[in-house]
Amino acid sequence: MQSNLQFIFLNIIGLSVFLHGVHSQDSETPNFYKPYVQHKRFEIDKPGQESVVHREELLLSSRLKQETIFSQFFPNEFKLNDDFYKLLFKNLTVECADQFEHYLDAISALPKIPDTWVLQMLDAWGKLPSGILSGNLGMFGDFYECVGIKGKYESKIAGSEVQVKGKYCNTLVLPGPEIMKLIGSGTEESVLETLDLGIRNSASLEELILHFLNNGWPQILPMMGTCFPAVCSNQDVQEILTSFHTHKLKDLMTQVVVDCRTDEKPPLGGGEYAMIVVLSLIALVCISGTCIDVYGTAALKQRPGMNVILAFSVYTNTKRWLNMSVGTENLGCFHGLKFFSMLWILQGHTFVTAVSLLVWNNWDVKTIHEDWSVYPIINGFNSVDTFFVLSGILVCYNLMKELDKQEGRFNYILFVVHRYLR
Structure with a gap:
């Protein structure tokens, strides 16, 4: 009893000392950090010296411009009367051109922080991921951030405040004719050498791009999520991307719109x-x-x-x-073979479904045949033939029993309809 009281007493003393230390530290923390924070974030500009805040805003501007596919839209001096911008907006609908032009204006005005919806639209774009040479080609961005955009701005064309919503478009990014010429020229031999990292297989740039165009299974198709104003149609989005890749990236790549979605539910069709x-x-x-x-x-x-x-x-x-319950004439062994064949089919379908998606190590999937242990999965297509043979044997067996009962009479139409419905 006495030892328990001593233990409780010592715990109370220790807890009191700990709380006192925490309280003292909390009371001293603002005094310690406040001058540092004020000096770091709110330093008053000195003559001939750039402020910390301005430098951080310039850094944000640089990051936003460099990490998006539209980095070429943001030159040091942004001029909307440039030939490229005239060409870009010429083939767009009026509403799409107005909102997209305001979007570009807001971003090009950095380091002035734009509206939240502008940053959301920029942030929702897919970015270049790590492990591209290993087959990680999924750049989906943020779907829900894009379709959840709700903003407004003063439209010069409408002369009033205009509502802006987001539209997410999934696109295929494929090598353009110029990059195919580069691969065929053989001038980049050091870059096109196959990399061997030992842990995960990687491909050279040439091998990776050639697999884009390979019809073999599984196909590696790089995809990128994009975000545009909802008033832009699919044709408008394709026009923007085509103009950008043709006139700014010189046909090194091409981008094809696959599908676009907004927060509105699609109407039911026939x-x-x-x-x-x-x-x-x-x-x-x-x-x-x-x-x-x-x-x-x-x-x-x-x-x-x-x-x-x-x-x-x-x-x-x-x-x-x-x-x-089963009858005396039941062929249990056949049912067992069908069961294992179906398991084999399910295993193969599971593997096919998994590798058909955009996963990180698509290049490993391309070279998976080099490992003998995966041969049962790769040859899972043969299990379908086994399943059909067993099913055919059972159909013949049941048909012979039925003919025996009906003394040779056979209703062909009923038989075909029954098999079709099954």
């Missing part, structure tokens, strides 16, 4: 309405068949055509699905 009607009819038949099966009288179930509705009974079909 196909969607047709599918809703079909699914509603199936659900209605299933509900009707289940109710008749459970609550209907025997006389009602014996009516002509009622067996078609009862075939959709959820209650009866569920009991049949859960029935594990």
Whole structure:
């Protein structure tokens, strides 16, 4: 008992000393850091000396300009009357040209910090990732930041305040004709040598670009997310990107718009309405068949055509699905082979789905055939043939039993319809 009291007493003393130290440190912290922060962030400009704040704003301006694909839009002296900008805005719709021009004006005015929506639109763009030579070619940016943009500005054309929303466009970035000439010239042999890092396979620039154009599986297609004003149509976005790559990057690359999205839900089309009607009819038949099966009288179930509705009974079909009993003529070994074949198929499909996406080490996927342990996965296509052969044997076996019962009579149309529905 006494030892416990001593332990508690010592803990109380230690806690008191600790809290006193924390309090003393908190009270001294502002006095220690405040002069430093004021000196660092709010230094008064001296004659002939650039302030810290101005230097940091210039650094922000440089970072924003260098880390985006539109770095060429921001020369030291930004002139909208330049031939390139006239060409860029000539083929755009009026609303798109107005908002995109304001967007470029706001960014080119750095180090003056632009509106939040301008920074969001710039920040939502995909940036060059690490591990490009290893096949990491996904530059998706921030989809939700882009479509969530809601801003406003004073439009010179409209003469009033205009609302701005974001539009996310996914694009393919492919090598242009000029870079293909560079690869074929053989003048960059040191750059085009295959890199061997020992840990992860990497490719030379030439090999990587050639795999862009290779129809083999899996295809490595670099994709970049872009963000534009929502008033710009897909054609406007393509026009901006094409003009940029043609006149600024000299056809080193080409960028193709795949799909664009805003925060608005796309309207339902004829196909969607047709599918809703079909699914509603199936659900209605299933509900009707289940109710008749459970609550209907025997006389009602014996009516002509009622067996078609009862075939959709959820209650009866569920009991049949859960029935594990087998007959004496059942070929269990065949079912086992089908089971393992299906597992093989699922494994192959899982692998194909995974490597078909943009993952970090796409180059490892290209060279995966060099490892013998993955041969069962690579040759998973053969499992489909095995599955079909086993299914065909079972169909023939069941057909022979049915012919034996029917004394050789065979309804070909019913047989084909039954197999098709299955």
